[in-house]
Amino acid sequence: MGLVERIAAARADRSSQRSISTIDDYAQAVQSYVNGYNGGVTYSIAGEPAERAPNDLVGYATTAYASNGPVFALMAVRMLVFSAIRFQFQRLVGGRPSELFGTQALSLVEEPWPGGTTQDLLIRMIQDADLAGNSYWTAQEGQLVRLRPDWVDIVLEPRRFRGGILGYRRIGYLYTEGGYGQGGEPVPLLPNEVCHFAPIQDPLATYRGMSWLTPVIRELLNDRLMGRHQAKFFENAATPNMVVRYDPTVTPDKFREFKKIIDEGHAGAENAYRTLHLGGGADVTVVGTNMEQMAFTAVQGRGETRLAAAAGVPPVIVGFSEGLQGSSLNAGNFSAARRRFADMTLHPLWANAAGSLRQIIPTPPGSRLWYDARDVPALREDSKDEAQIQQTRAQTLRAYIDAGYTPESAVRALQAGDESLLEHTGLFSVQLQAPGSTDPNPPPTNGQEGTAQ
Template identity: 55%
Template sequence: MTSLWQHARRPAARTDDSWQVDGNVYYGTGRPVDGRERPLPQEFEAKVRHAYKSNGPVFALMLVRQLLFSEARFQFRQMRNRRPGELFGTPALAPLETPWPGGTTGNLLSRYIQNADLEGNGYVTNYTPGRLKVLRPDWVTIITGSEESPGQPSDAIDSELLGYMYDPPTGNEPWFLLPEQVGHFAPIPDPEFQYRGMSWLTPVIREIVGDTAATRHKLKFFENGATPQVVVSMDASVTPDKVRKFQALMDSQHRGVDTAYKTLYLGGGADVTVVGKDLHQLDFKATQGAGETRLAAAAGVPPVIVGFSEGLAGSSLNAGNYASSRRRLADGTMRPLWREAAGSLAPLIDVPAGAELWYDDRDIAFLREDRRDAAEIQGLQSRTIRQLVDAGYEPKSVVAAVEAEDYSLLTHTGLYSVQLQKPGSGEPAPEEDPEVT
């Protein structure tokens, strides 16, 4: 890794927000300057290279999130009295269904969540009419402005979002995009910024570094012999030159995986003492597994879903526990992400009046058990509707009240069942005598 990816050193007092990999130091996102909230390019590249492309647990977690997130589709959802109604589609959804030539909704969502996971922000623009383009997040700067405090617009009380500047390192003039031209997906707000989001990787950077170091430790264990570390001592009469020759001979015959477990022959007063521990003595599985679980917690993905070691132990694989983990991922992580994605993409298309852009998860295989639960809920609702109609309420008001979960919407017909009539209040009419003409 060359110095191209290394940020210029800051004063020693500001090293609390840095992290180091392979001798290179990386820092957190830069502070807003003159109304511009911008990331540091090397921060995004460091997460891509040292987390997503180099760390197995991080890649596995992001892949689970990406695969499930990309399964959703978009629909419009009717809004009645500020309450959601049924889903429907129109040709206005075409840019989301085919965002670019050959692209699909799944391709768009995959890029969207990937950028948000790595940099905390996903950007999509409709700069080209009828087409969408995913913007690389570290080339996007958020522009804010203020009339009262031009010098510090991002901190002013009347600060507003003016737009986005897309500036690839090509040497050309950057593009300025209005807010209605950009879908900005920032599911985790960054508390240090007004509009920017924060990657879930940021709080667990040191966990990633530790997991990477543990993997390298395991690799070195096998490279250096796959046996405990030893100290070889020589008699005081052995000259340094003979010690070096013995070291070279021992390394050539016993160092590395290919020469592990061979019988070691010593002579000339040499003595071997074991000073290290093997992986079992270090409880290596538990050590690395605990770090994986903390990464999974930050990603909002239960360890049993992604297949981490701690998630595959004990009662975690019981049907009830796995179902609970699946529900946790769907309800606690994915549905909030889909909701935020729908809201961020809505400005890029023509949303019909009286409706909102929403996600459609009805065809996602991972959520089929949720569909069964929904069917059971509908069964309970249908019995409630039947009971209310039998009690004399208007059918239309009953359906509206049950859907909105607001029983103040019920309207009664004034008709009651026989059981509610007072005795004698409903005397039957006398029958006619058939013999009377």
């Protein structure tokens, strides 16, 4: 029983049957029957489950990205480096990746909208993925259109198997301008019409992604509290907290007057370290601690490191305090951190983005949409390493051929890392002559030139 069939059953006596035959049927189905929402995980359309991104995009964008320095710095580093690549097609020869090439079909990602660039597209993709866990795009009239993540619902249908449900299949997307329940006209989209970039999968959903900020919400709150504490420290004292005791004979009016004088002369950062003069039997007791005593910088630095770990950015790359201490600043450690950032964060993100865009970018047969990172400034050191690797591979290939193996089998063995693929020609030595043969051009004797036989 299809989606529209279930809608008909809900409208009547659940006995009539229909099937989805056109996109209009699907649009009518998802537009007419929305049965409720259960707190941000799933809801149902005509009795069918759907995955909705949690309503945290606005919260993350305002309280994290726009007002939290460490989060902004991490996202800025990710965006700037992630957006430095170009997209190309890559040939697949014998199932293995080969050369890169371009066609006119790449114009959709090279200029995704009038005045837009590949870098603009990639920045919005990683920004949506960082804040909402998902980035959705569709192609319309020769342009790429961004679908705001919290306005997109993933419509699912259960897989019926042996009388039960064996998971759920994705049957489409539903985009509502302004968000669900705001009166907008829902727009249905089929799976092959949407690029869905979700680099971190939500463990509680089948297809939906999760923001890397979700596991470190507590760190975000702690960082905000530390920022408020730091601000209040300078606003209220900028010195250790104190208790002032007055003589019992001091009247309430005198108390308020004396308190006003102390606050005006000693509260705030501009009055820090001024000498405090007391009279009338007043006594001062220090009850607080300063920032050095409570290791404020160390506590804040550890929180920043946890945020950096969740973002996949080593602290030294983004310039956090813990990453700039001690031996972290030497060239070897920075190089290792940069390589970790490239190999374990950037390359998987680029591969995922290319695979997601392949859904809406026409790809030539025998190839795949891929990324070209050769011009990324942050990976220039990798280019040197790659050149050394190519040199070593070339020397190995030369050694195989000089040993008498066929060039074709030597290339296959080198690519596969399997020496059993080598095929010998039966010839030996660098000259590759048959055993027992003589040199057709012997060296000259008695001053005479050698002649060919």
